[in-house]
Amino acid sequence: MNDNDAGADVVMTEETDVTEITIQPDGRVYVFGASLGVLEALDAINPHDARVRAVLAQLGRLETAREGKAPAEPNRVRTTRLGGSLALPPDDPTLTIRVDH
Amino acid sequence: MVDGQTIRAREGAAQAHHRCCNLCEHRCGVDRLAGARGPCKAGGTARVFRHRIEYGEEVELVPSHLFYLSGCDLRCAFCIAGLNAFDPSRGVELTPELFEAAIAWGRARGARNVQWVGGEPTVHLPSILHAMSTCPDLPPVVWKSDFHCTPEVFDLLDGVVDVFVADFKFGNDACARRIAGVSGYTRILTRNLQIAAKRSRLIVRHLLLPGHLDCCYRPIARWMAANLPDVPFSLREGYLPSWRSARFAELAAPLEPHVGREARDLAHGLGLKVIQ
Numbered sequence: 333m334n335d336n337d338a339g340a341d342v343v344m345t346e347e348t349d350v351t352e353i354t355i356q357p358d359g360r361v362y363v364f365g366a367s368l369g370v371l372e373a374l375d376a377i378n379p380h381d382a383r384v385r386a387v388l389a390q391l392g393r394l395e396t397a398r399e400g401k402a403p404a405e406p407n408r409v410r411t412t413r414l415g416g417s418l419a420l421p422p423d424d425p426t427l428t429i430r431v432d433h
Numbered sequence: 434m435v436d437g438q439t440i441r442a443r444e445g446a447a448q449a450h451h452r453c454c455n456l457c458e459h460r461c462g463v464d465r466l467a468g469a470r471g472p473c474k475a476g477g478t479a480r481v482f483r484h485r486i487e488y489g490e491e492v493e494l495v496p497s498h499l500f501y502l503s504g505c506d507l508r509c510a511f512c513i514a515g516l517n518a519f520d521p522s523r524g525v526e527l528t529p530e531l532f533e534a535a536i537a538w539g540r541a542r543g544a545r546n547v548q549w550v551g552g553e554p555t556v557h558l559p560s561i562l563h564a565m566s567t568c569p570d571l572p573p574v575v576w577k578s579d580f581h582c583t584p585e586v587f588d589l590l591d592g593v594v595d596v597f598v599a600d601f602k603f604g605n606d607a608c609a610r611r612i613a614g615v616s617g618y619t620r621i622l623t624r625n626l627q628i629a630a631k632r633s634r635l636i637v638r639h640l641l642l643p644g645h646l647d648c649c650y651r652p653i654a655r656w657m658a659a660n661l662p663d664v665p666f667s668l669r670e671g672y673l674p675s676w677r678s679a680r681f682a683e684l685a686a687p688l689e690p691h692v693g694r695e696a697r698d699l700a701h702g703l704g705l706k707v708i709q
Contacts, residue, residue: 349485362671362673363671365485365487365489367486367488386492386709391495394543
């Protein structure tokens with residue numbers, strides 16, 4: 333069994349790659365089983381969601397630590413799983429994303 | 434983190450509960466290996482009905498590799514996992530081989546920890562210890578629980594768990610009995626929270642329930658402020674009707690937005706350490 337197979341073999345139901353998103357009529361969005369891609373998409377739709385922004389910032393810190401880079405590089409841009417770009421302006425801690433399909 | 438040998442020794446003690454189960458406060462005492470079943474209906478085998486990398490947990494935990502085990506000692510009408518949580522025959526058997534392969538899978542995808550969830554992991558403690566006992570490079574362990582366990586469970590988990598995530602669901606016994614079918618809830622929960630806070634890092638989570646701001650949330654927030662003010666408090670506002678919540682009029686609709694704001698204001702007013 334290789335790494336790529338392990339998850340699929342373990343899963344009983346086919347839910348590992350499933351994110352359930354519920355949108356209320358008033359615009360509230362409920363997400364169960366959030367993936368990184370879904371979080372990035374949610375942040376693109378509503379960049380004012382503090383919780384989503386906090387999770388993405390945490391993931392950015394972890395990635396920075398793994399790569400051994402100095403944190404918060406000005407205007408650092410990386411490719412996201414959605415194929416878009418993730419920009420970190422030097423004077424604004426807000427994490428913004430532009431998704432280009 | 435304890436080594437595999439220590440976990441194996443704990444496993445031996447935990448296995449005794451398969452013969453006379455006192456892992457949760459139902460204290461049914463049944464011989465699960467002989468086929469008897471208590472309120473959780475669990476036998477001697479733990480089963481995983483889902484595992485995945487999650488990003489929706491508390492920020493300090495993500496990305497977290499969650500293992501969902503079927504079987505639970507409570508019967509919360511609003512359970513998001515529904516029948517997967519309550520039917521312990523669902524899923525595939527948790528074995529050391531399966532666990533080790535899954536951990537490698539999760540690590541390759543950036544998981545920072547392994548998190549046991551349910552259902553309720555406590556009812557499968559012997560199997561969980563068995564699965565972890567031979568795993569090389571075991572990641573930090575997060576134990577997400579309803580905290581309806583006996584104090585013996587904390588002895589078995591001492592040094593094994595890095596972070597406890599406790600679901601403090603109800604602020605009074607009447608609501609717990611009515612919605613989750615459990616007695617003596619608040620005494621058990623508050624006792625266990627005090628124990629866990631002394632043993633390991635603890636995060637207390639509360640899912641705001643519609644119609645339960647005054648009867649459940651406010652007592653919980655006040656208790657936290659009086660007893661565990663420095664323990665991180667995770668206030669969850671994402672309630673959606675699930676499972677059998679329609680049986681309870683107040684639980685049949687999502688939370689109204691102003692309730693979340695009120696709850697946060699109260700938490701901050703009480704000085705709780707609210708986390709994302």
